[in-house]
Amino acid sequence: MKILVCISHVPDTTSKINFKDNDTQFDTNGVQFIINPNDEFGLTRAMWFKEQQSATVDVITVGDVSVEPTLRKALAIGADKAFRVDMNPKDGFEVAKQLATIAQEEAYDLIIAGRESIDYNGGMVPGMLAELIGANFVNNCIKLTVEDNQISAEREIDGGKEILSTSFPLVIGGQKGLVEESDLRIPNMRGIMMARQKPLEVKEAIQTEVKTTTNKFEKPAPKGAITMVDKDNLDELIKLLHNEAKVI
Amino acid sequence: MSILIYAETQNGSFSKSAFELASYARALANEMDTSVTAVAVKPTDPKAIELYGVNKVLQVNNPSLTTFNAKSYAEVISQAAQASNSSVVLLSTSADSKFLAPLLAIKLKASYASNVVALPMSLDPFVVKRTVFTNKAYGMTELSGDRRLISLSKNAFGLVEQAVSAEVEVFEPSISESTQSVTGVDKASDKVTIADAEVVVSAGRGLKGPENWGMIETLAEVLGAATACSKPVSDMGWRSHGEHVGQTGKPVAANLYIAIGISGAIQHLAGINSSKVKVVINTDPEAPFFKAADYGVVGDAFEVVPALIEKLKVFKSQNS
Numbered sequence A: 001m002k003i004l005v006c007i008s009h010v011p012d013t014t015s016k017i018n019f020k021d022n023d024t025q026f027d028t029n030g031v032q033f034i035i036n037p038n039d040e041f042g043l044t045r046a047m048w049f050k051e052q053q054s055a056t057v058d059v060i061t062v063g064d065v066s067v068e069p070t071l072r073k074a075l076a077i078g079a080d081k082a083f084r085v086d087m088n089p090k091d092g093f094e095v096a097k098q099l100a101t102i103a104q105e106e107a108y109d110l111i112i113a114g115r116e117s118i119d120y121n122g123g124m125v126p127g128m129l130a131e132l133i134g135a136n137f138v139n140n141c142i143k144l145t146v147e148d149n150q151i152s153a154e155r156e157i158d159g160g161k162e163i164l165s166t167s168f169p170l171v172i173g174g175q176k177g178l179v180e181e182s183d184l185r186i187p188n189m190r191g192i193m194m195a196r197q198k199p200l201e202v203k204e205a206i207q208t209e210v211k212t213t214t215n216k217f218e219k220p221a222p223k224g225a226i227t228m229v230d231k232d233n234l235d236e237l238i239k240l241l242h243n244e245a246k247v248i
Numbered sequence B: 001m002s003i004l005i006y007a008e009t010q011n012g013s014f015s016k017s018a019f020e021l022a023s024y025a026r027a028l029a030n031e032m033d034t035s036v037t038a039v040a041v042k043p044t045d046p047k048a049i050e051l052y053g054v055n056k057v058l059q060v061n062n063p064s065l066t067t068f069n070a071k072s073y074a075e076v077i078s079q080a081a082q083a084s085n086s087s088v089v090l091l092s093t094s095a096d097s098k099f100l101a102p103l104l105a106i107k108l109k110a111s112y113a114s115n116v117v118a119l120p121m122s123l124d125p126f127v128v129k130r131t132v133f134t135n136k137a138y139g140m141t142e143l144s145g146d147r148r149l150i151s152l153s154k155n156a157f158g159l160v161e162q163a164v165s166a167e168v169e170v171f172e173p174s175i176s177e178s179t180q181s182v183t184g185v186d187k188a189s190d191k192v193t194i195a196d197a198e199v200v201v202s203a204g205r206g207l208k209g210p211e212n213w214g215m216i217e218t219l220a221e222v223l224g225a226a227t228a229c230s231k232p233v234s235d236m237g238w239r240s241h242g243e244h245v246g247q248t249g250k251p252v253a254a255n256l257y258i259a260i261g262i263s264g265a266i267q268h269l270a271g272i273n274s275s276k277v278k279v280v281i282n283t284d285p286e287a288p289f290f291k292a293a294d295y296g297v298v299g300d301a302f303e304v305v306p307a308l309i310e311k312l313k314v315f316k317s318q319n320s
């Protein structure tokens, strides 16, 4: 089984989000970057396929040279090989187009991406990629097993889950559930040393059309003051929710 | 020319998000001087949506659509967009619609923006406001080309009635064979889902253990609410992963979000702060959640919640 894990390089979840150049660009000053949490669940599931079912695992990121530490971390966790497509993508469509090119060259059975990245929250890369390469697609994937080419996947739906039978080539938009939080791996010293020797291939980007551009950002208006209610006066809370907030 | 919405149904009835999409589409159609078409799979009362300004309903009855299949549904909507010559296609942010949206964008060669929170800021260029960085900011996104796909965040626009008379037409798209199929569904049919709920009652590690969730469920029941939890609560297996809300869990955009024994970590708040009104109940007056909420009660959940349940029961019996 040949697996590709798509890794998005995103600000740490605790980051303060600020913009620069007249609110036209995300300000990376002082921001720590991590493997997108949804992708990390997928990468960890891929490691299971590698160790238990002898899969090969490549990882890929579309981005400039600043994303390489994130790819090295994925190699340190255990991926075999990394690709970086050298460009600064403008939107999810552009990313999907770049990924589709490599996916077709390398003919992967399984492509694991995250259901969304926590920076631009587009939620479109895995589905677009699947459609571009004509693969099956399971979004919000919370379980994936492959036994004798029988593929079973579970998808989170509103209020429950759905079990799907599907086939390769397959793209998933993964999330927690693929593996548990406690299964996530912190790279050890040996992994970090080995990662330095592993191939990280830089690919030239293909030309694509630009579908969307985001060049203005805004922060939410500051919140108004909180109204405190005494714990012995809960009738007051109900009154406020009914008359003032009008939500009950 | 038209604006197309994919109007989702549950057991044949339009879901609330379908009415919200229709409301949005109607307002946009007024600006663009065009009509609104809805495509719906097996609606029992297709005309119900005319109340929100839909001029035409394309009713799809293909038997193969009984269970949801993202690829097939994307084919249906794509053909409906072509048949209605729609330059704008609107979807909700339900799990199903988010699943099919990127497939549809490629099929239609459309530009696509998700999590849109308001009517376009301008039509030429076509610019929409969407949430980014998991609700920590907004981005103004320009969609190019002559076909645009937008998914509208739940509760961002609300319901606006503008009754028209809708024409209903049976629409028969061609659907290709699928190599993927649903073999089972596991869904509690009697519970309000976080996605649909107007009110969400959420509890955290402050509840001390899974055995204490009875009062949370009762409170939710009294309010007709969905239950949710913080991430550690689902990681420890106290509640199912489906209830985990926040930056790495589900987003919540309810009218009312009640947080009980949740500290208000930045990752938690990111996921829930598009809810309109937030109430926090916590023993610690320094808990960060008090800075993000509209109403706060400093107190022990084990006293406050049962008392609140009793008072709400009285309130409900007097106000229904």
Ligand SMILES: Cc1cc2nc3c(=O)[nH]c(=O)nc-3n(C[C@H](O)[C@H](O)[C@H](O)COP(=O)(O)OP(=O)(O)OC[C@H]3O[C@@H](n4cnc5c(N)ncnc54)[C@H](O)[C@@H]3O)c2cc1C
Residues within 6 Å of the ligand: A013, A037, B203, B204, B205, B206, B207, B229, B230, B231, B232, B233, B244, B245, B246, B247, B248, B249, B260, B261, B262, B263, B264, B265, B266, B267, B268, B271, B281, B282, B283, B284, B287, B299, B300, B301, B302
């Ligand atoms: C990468 C990453 C992603 C994350 N994503 C998410 C996410 O999506 N969602 C999420 O929720 N978290 C997320 N977290 C975790 C987050 O940082 C917090 O750890 C978590 O939200 C804390 O959960 P909690 O509020 O239930 O628990 P705690 O922080 O332990 O808070 C418990 C609260 O209960 C109060 N309390 C205690 N006893 C009582 C009582 N008897 N009555 C009333 N109040 C009481 C305490 O005062 C305290 O404020 C993420 C973390 C990381 C690193």
